Amino acid sequence: MLPSEASAPHPGDREIETLAEFDEVLAVRGSLAGFRVQAVDLTDRTSALLTADTTGAVFLGCPMAEEAAARVRASGALVFPPVPGLPFDPYRALLYTPGDLFAGLDDGGYEATPDARAYAWFQQTKADGDVFASMLRAVHDDSISDALDELLAGARVVGVMGGHAMARGTAEYEGAARLGRQLARGGFTVATGGGPGAMEAANLGAYAAVYDDDMLDEALLILAKAPSFTPSVTEWARAAFAVRERWPSGGPSVGIPTWFYGHEPPNAFAAHLAKYFANATREDGLLARSNAGVVFLPGAAGTVQEIFDNATPNYYESRGAPTPMVLVNTHHWTHHLPAWPLLQSLAADRPMGARIALVGDVSEAATALAQMGSSA
Structure with a gap:
């Protein structure tokens, strides 16, 4: 079970990410000295900011009265004010939810959502050479990484990789x-990578895990009415939210998508979405955090890249057991895109050789992971 993103601060934790944590720290410690307050609206905490010790504190994107901002600066704190006019918060303390990224979908369609507007901003700024825009993207992505690490602390994570073209309503999607x-x-x-296709399917399965088996069968039928995010992201997303509305309390999972592929929207079944601007940071982070193994479903160039991105640290692993890797669909990985023979050659006489497997069908993947010790 994933921990709550809004849990109370742990002993020794110097980050404050919610208003409740802010109030608790002041009540328990009576001081904000040395704390990092991240994206918390403090406009109603002026009296506390005027009296609390804020020596060495850092306020990242926290709205506050100018009187309070002037006082905490004078006391030795650093204040990074909110940046107006952005479709995202670069100092965001928590991961996104589907509701965050798809807000406004019902009224204005996908183009009106924060997800689409953030991509449009990225398209406008990524090639203009503006150091301020690139700094905002970097700060945002670092904030997301911090939130993701906090969420996954102690979790046994299995990554599921696969192509975005896998359509709803197919046997592959169901598998x-x-x-x-x-x-x-x-x-x-x-x-998962947090997008459509195989990624959405795996997140959907985790969402369905808390329900009876019939729920997934019914959800697959609803989703099959909008098989792809093309030609309409709006209709594709609305079908997913129709499933969520009918079964509102699904199980948690994580999606790690990117605005680099703006044509590829996030899916609505990952409870926690760590969306990045930098695709390289996103891909490396997804694989690095998959500490209990990675399953590679059939895919194209992106999935092939992920196989060898994951194989490289496994190849050089010398201190512990390499992360289990399971490739699904024998024909795909030996004939269509023959990554398996090369992976075998790399693994020969290496510890990773005992931690790779090729299976014919998706139903065998979890068993293969267990046999390689992913449950340890």
Whole structure:
């Protein structure tokens, strides 16, 4: 089970990420000295800011009265004010939810959502050479990484990789969903690239894990009415939210998408979405956090890249057991895109050789992970 993102501060934790944590720290410690307050609206905490010790504190994107800002600066704190006019918060303390990224979908369609507006901003600024825009993207992505590390602390994470083109209503999509459900019921946290296709299917399976088996069958039928995010992201997303509305309390999982691929929207079944501007940071982070293994479903160039991005640290691993890797679909990985023979060659006479497997069907993936010790 994933911990709550809004949990109370742990002993020794110097970050404050909610108003409740702010109030608790002041009540317990009577001081904000040395704390990092991240994206908390403090406009109603002026009296506290005028009297509390804020020596060495840092306020990241926290709205506050000018009187309070002047006082905490004078006392030795650093104040990074909110940046107006952005479709995202660069100092964001928590991961996104589907509701955050798809807000406004019902009224204005996908183009009106924060997700679409953030992508439009990225398109406008990524090539203009403006150091301020690139700094905002970097700060945002670092904030997301921090929130992701906090969320996954102590979790057994299995990454599920696969192509975005896998359509709803297909046997392949259903198989990926059943895999996600099986992994979630086995106590793993399912993590995907957070997009459509195989990624959505695995997140859907984790969402369905807390319900009876019939729920997934019914959800697959609803989703099949909008099989792809093309030609309409709006209709594709609305079908997902129709499932969420009918079954509102699904199981948690993680999606790690990117605005680098703006044509590829996030899916609505990952409870926690760590969306990045930098695709390289996103891909490396997803694989690095998959500490209990990675399942590679059939995919194209992106999935092939992920296989060898994951194989490289496994190849050089010398202190512990390499992360288990399971490739699904023998024909795909030996004939269509023959990554498996090369992976075998790399693994020869290396510890990773005992931690890779090729299986014919998605139903065998979880068993292969267990045999390689992913439950340890």
